[in-house]
Amino acid sequence: MNFSDLGSTLKFRISYFLIFALLHCNSYFESVLDPTELRMPADGKSVAVLKISNPILGTKDNFIWEEIDPELLKFLSKEKNGREEILRVQAGKVPTNIKIRTQKGKTIEISLFSRDGDFDQDGFPDSAELRTESDRQSFRDWFVRISLSQYLKENSSWNLKERDCSGLIRFAYKESLKTHTQDWQTRTGILLDKNLPDVREFNYPDIPYIGKNLFRIGEGKFGEFADAESLEKFHTSFVSKELESGLAGDILFFRSDRGVGTNFHSMILVEGETNNPQLLYHTGSDRGIKLIRAKELERSVLFSPEKNNRNFLGVYRFRILE
DSSP: OOHHHHHHHHHHHHHHHHHHHHHHOGGGTSOEEEOSEEEEEOSSOOEEEEEEEOOSSSOOOOEEOOOOOTTTEEEEEEEEETTEEEEEEEEOSSOEEEEEEETTSOEEEEEEEOTTSOTTOSSSOGGGSOOSHHHHHHHHHHHHHHHHHHHHOOOTTSOGGGOSHHHHHHHHHHHHTSOOOHHHHHHHOOOOOTTSOOOSSOBTTBOTTTTTOOEEEETTEEESOOOHHHIIIIIEEEEESOGGGOOTTOEEEEEEOOSSSOEEEEEEESSOSSSSOEEEEEOSSTTOEEEEEGGGGTTOTTTOOOTTOTTEEEEEEEGGGO
């Protein structure tokens, strides 16, 4: 190869690199904001991390912290890490919209929303839902443990007048959201397990917005009591008619139109992600609580949890877990 060919090849490669960089690598020349939009609950404690990734070749950018009322958004810190500038802010307690600006005129739009709202539109205030997977798992673990404990021995703290299928769910649901102390163990007779952490987001009876009225019983209505029909319609969400789609702590609902009116029945899924899980339910009679395998119900016209059984409504999940 002669020098002329070598020079042409080199020019081509340089041109190709520059075109590629211009088209595909804006970070070489432009600063990048992360995120550009952000939603935060106006809870006075949530923290957000805002970041500028500055370019390799271009002009560097910086955050401008303007005079913002700390009741709306509080400045925590600003630091540099290589080409990055990191800004940490804490939510105030007033719902509002705020723009964080940079020296080069870019903005991050922050929306602070009320936790009394219902962003996911499931009928529950967002503040009364469990937001983290760890809290959701803690609730599930306690719900199943408490439900099973009643199968072994029904506790005196469970109202005698509420000992039916939905009553078992209400009892285990409420007790799962409590702080599980030594006093709680003495009162309920349910042994503590150090491997089962409590829900951290909130504890009964101090549930944000709804307090002791745990159960959704209608549009915008909450109460301390909900029958099986209300639990299905307002308090849980449909998951599937396939049992293996369920998780431990989910609920199976059945509806029978035989006789006078419509009757609803519910069962607790003790274990999930299997087509023959253990099911727990109260019979509503002196026979008390039953613990069986799903396939034991195959011959039941009313209560077979098969997808072709029209009486089987499906697997449902508590809305506070979604």
